[in-house]
Amino acid sequence: MDITWVTDRVAVGGGIWVSEKMAELVRQGVTHVIDMQIEFDDTALGREAGVAVLWNPTDDDFKPKPYELLERGVKFALAAFEYNDAKVFIHCAAGVHRAPMMALAVMRATGWELEDAMELIQGRRYVVDFADVYVQSVERFVKTWEKKLVEKNPHPIAKKRR
Template sequence: MKRKLKLANVCQLTDQLWIGGELSPVDPDLAQRQLDELCASGIDSIVDTRIERDDVDWVTEAKAEIDYLHIGVEDAGFLMPDDWFDEGVTYALDQIGDGHVVLAHCQAGINRGPTMGFAILLAQGWDPIDALELIRTRRPIARIAYAEQAVDWWCRKTDVPEQIADEKVLRVEKWRDQHGVPL
């Protein structure tokens, strides 16, 4: 199932979930070809986590069939707000539930986009370590810097007892250390 497109900087995680980086911000022709490639692969819903810019206007004008959520946040090592996880994951699960294919992306596809993809996988019932392994196998450049925050958010959202939640976060921290994946 592992698919990586030729032009677009994205990787497939599941049949209905992709993660990656932005469309070309400097070459409009390339960006259009990348968008065409995304659509040809079945992607019809986008969660854009960049605060630097968004492509909502030109993407939805060029491809009316694309549904687009822009929830930009800084990628500066700050705490990700719960509402960022809530909004992105709820949107993605609704889209997936309706049969759509979702792309969660940021600028480079290293932290914010992969973290949102990770949070979506958690909400779909994935074990945190299995989800991290999937992401790193499919997208080796992903650092998923906010994974521990995503686990903490999901545990609080689903009323996991604090001790178990702490153990889950610790498992992610240990996995990160064992695999040499820096924050």
């Protein structure tokens, strides 16, 4: 199984494709999957294995990604993290562009600084290629995300790095 643990709760990798690989993820403690590939929907494999799957199909076209795409993945991950034992596997076909972009969005939304998150992801998964347009998409997302959080709660608690 093509999986790289970035933190103790977030992993990045390539396609699952078959039930045997989904079963391997379960053995590694994965409870939630964010499927960024447009090529294949893992929902049925997840249902069979008892894993929650968000199919968030994304074209790897090196074009800016919309806020809503990143928001869906971040909200799914944050909901998973409400459970102490939850572990999230974020993947695309090869784990080079789309999955790292989403992992970066999740980490930024949980308080990580951009450079620290990118360094950790790339340091653990050497094949990651952070396309500038995807990093810019994440940063645009984070600005809007943080603005919405402040609007909901004008007295936010200081961010913690996880």
